[in-house]
Amino acid sequence: MSSIIIDGITTHDGTLECSVRSSADLERFFTDESFRTSYDVPIADVPEGVLAIPILAQVCPVAWANGADVYVDEVDATFARALEDVKESLCDMHNFLEGGTLYARRTIEPEPDATGESGLLFTGGVDSTCSYVRHREESPTLISVRGWTITPDSADDGKWDALRERVSGFAADHDCETAFVESNMLSFLDHPMLLAHYKRYVDGGWYSSVGHGLGLLGLCAPMAYARGMEDLYVAATHWEGVDLEWGSRPDIDEHVRWAGTRCHHDAYELTRQERLDVIADYVRAADPDLQLQTCNDRMDGNCGECEKCYRTAVGLRLSGLEPSNHGYPFSDADYRDLRRSLERGEWVLGQDERHMWADIRERASETEPATSAERAFFEWLESTNLDALISSSGPPLAHRLLWAGARNAPNGVYNTVYPAWTTAKAGLRLVRSER
Known part of the structure; x- marks a missing residue:
C-alpha cells in the first residue's frame, strides 16, 4: 500500500524540522532533505498536532496524487477535518488525483490564546496590496514566505533581503507588524519529478496548479497559533468567472483552518483591474506615494520591461494613476514596445495572462484614451485574438524527454541518475505567482 509517514x-x-518516510513507489517524489521551516516567533510551546500542519500541507497533495495514505503521531482535529474538505475540492478540480486517508495516533483540540490578530500573506503586488487596503483597519500582520518564488538557495539571498526590506518598510509606514517564514518546502520535495509525472495534466507547475493554497497557508500554522491569530488572508489571483485549475481558489483556501484560525481567500469578487481601482482610490485618499512590486525579474524594484510590469503599468493608467509615481518607468513610447513584444511572442504567457489582458481590454473599451499612443494600443488590443498570444509550444523538447524518461524509469535507475537530474532543476521549476 502506498504510504507517507511523518517522523520526529x-x-x-524557532525552527521546525521533521523527516518523512514513504513506501518505495513514492520515494522518487522526495529528496534526502528533512523538512524545515523557520519562524521569527517562538514555537516551542505550540502543540505537536499544530506543528504537524506545515508538513502535512505539503505532502498530502502528493499522497492524493498517488492514492496514498499519510501517517502522523498527532494532528489538530480542526485541520484534519479541513484536509478532507480541501481533498474533495482538489480531487474535483484535478481528475488525476486519487485521494487517500490521513491516519493519526492522536487528534487534539487545543485552545490557543486568541488575540484578535489577523494576518495577510503579502508581497506588495497588486493582489496582496488590495487585500491590505481592504483590511487595513485590522492592521494585519504582513506575512512573507521564502520557499516558493524566492527559494532558500544562496543565489536568492539578494531577492529575499530585498523583499524583507521592502515589506518591513511598508509595515513601518502603515503601522503593521511583520512575520517572515522560511521553508525548504519545494526542495525537500523532488519538484522536478513531480513535474515529470504531472506537468502533462496542469497549466503551470505542481505547486502553482495543485499545492500552493494549502501549502502556503499551512506553513503559517505554528506562527499563527503562537501569535493567537484568528484570521489569515490570502489574496485571490483570479476572480469570479475565471475557471482555471489553480492551487489557490475559494473552494480550497476557505476550507483551510486549524485551532483558533480560519483562512480567507480575499477579493475573489474583484477582477485585477477592479483591485487596481481599490488601490487607486486609496492612493488618492491617503497614500499618494504608494509603491507596488510585481516584477517577474526583480525584487528590489520593477524592471519596467517584463510582461507583468507592462501589464501593471497599463492597468494603473486605466485606474487613473501615473505608473511612474508607483514604481513603474512607463511612457507613451512603451505602448509600441509592449505591442511588439506581445505580437512576437517574446514572453511565455498562459491562460492567467489571457484573462488579465481580457480584463484590461474590457476596461479600455469603457475608457477614453488619454493620448494617441494609448488610443492606438487599445485599438490594437480590441482587435487582436488574445488566444493567439498564449504560448502553444509547451515546454522545450529536451525537458519533455527528460520528464518522460524520469517518469518511466524504475526507482533504481532513477536513483542512479538523480545527481544529473538535479542539475536541471533551475530549468524545470516552472512555477508562476500572481501575488
Whole structure:
C-alpha cells in the first residue's frame, strides 16, 4: 500500500524540522532533505498536532496524487477535518488525483490564546496590496514566505533581503507588524519529478496548479497559533468567472483552518483591474506615494520591461494613476514596445495572462484614451485574438524527454541518475505567482 509517514517533529530556536518516510513507489517524489521551516516567533510551546500542519500541507497533495495514505503521531482535529474538505475540492478540480486517508495516533483540540490578530500573506503586488487596503483597519500582520518564488538557495539571498526590506518598510509606514517564514518546502520535495509525472495534466507547475493554497497557508500554522491569530488572508489571483485549475481558489483556501484560525481567500469578487481601482482610490485618499512590486525579474524594484510590469503599468493608467509615481518607468513610447513584444511572442504567457489582458481590454473599451499612443494600443488590443498570444509550444523538447524518461524509469535507475537530474532543476521549476 502506498504510504507517507511523518517522523520526529522537533523545534529549536524557532525552527521546525521533521523527516518523512514513504513506501518505495513514492520515494522518487522526495529528496534526502528533512523538512524545515523557520519562524521569527517562538514555537516551542505550540502543540505537536499544530506543528504537524506545515508538513502535512505539503505532502498530502502528493499522497492524493498517488492514492496514498499519510501517517502522523498527532494532528489538530480542526485541520484534519479541513484536509478532507480541501481533498474533495482538489480531487474535483484535478481528475488525476486519487485521494487517500490521513491516519493519526492522536487528534487534539487545543485552545490557543486568541488575540484578535489577523494576518495577510503579502508581497506588495497588486493582489496582496488590495487585500491590505481592504483590511487595513485590522492592521494585519504582513506575512512573507521564502520557499516558493524566492527559494532558500544562496543565489536568492539578494531577492529575499530585498523583499524583507521592502515589506518591513511598508509595515513601518502603515503601522503593521511583520512575520517572515522560511521553508525548504519545494526542495525537500523532488519538484522536478513531480513535474515529470504531472506537468502533462496542469497549466503551470505542481505547486502553482495543485499545492500552493494549502501549502502556503499551512506553513503559517505554528506562527499563527503562537501569535493567537484568528484570521489569515490570502489574496485571490483570479476572480469570479475565471475557471482555471489553480492551487489557490475559494473552494480550497476557505476550507483551510486549524485551532483558533480560519483562512480567507480575499477579493475573489474583484477582477485585477477592479483591485487596481481599490488601490487607486486609496492612493488618492491617503497614500499618494504608494509603491507596488510585481516584477517577474526583480525584487528590489520593477524592471519596467517584463510582461507583468507592462501589464501593471497599463492597468494603473486605466485606474487613473501615473505608473511612474508607483514604481513603474512607463511612457507613451512603451505602448509600441509592449505591442511588439506581445505580437512576437517574446514572453511565455498562459491562460492567467489571457484573462488579465481580457480584463484590461474590457476596461479600455469603457475608457477614453488619454493620448494617441494609448488610443492606438487599445485599438490594437480590441482587435487582436488574445488566444493567439498564449504560448502553444509547451515546454522545450529536451525537458519533455527528460520528464518522460524520469517518469518511466524504475526507482533504481532513477536513483542512479538523480545527481544529473538535479542539475536541471533551475530549468524545470516552472512555477508562476500572481501575488
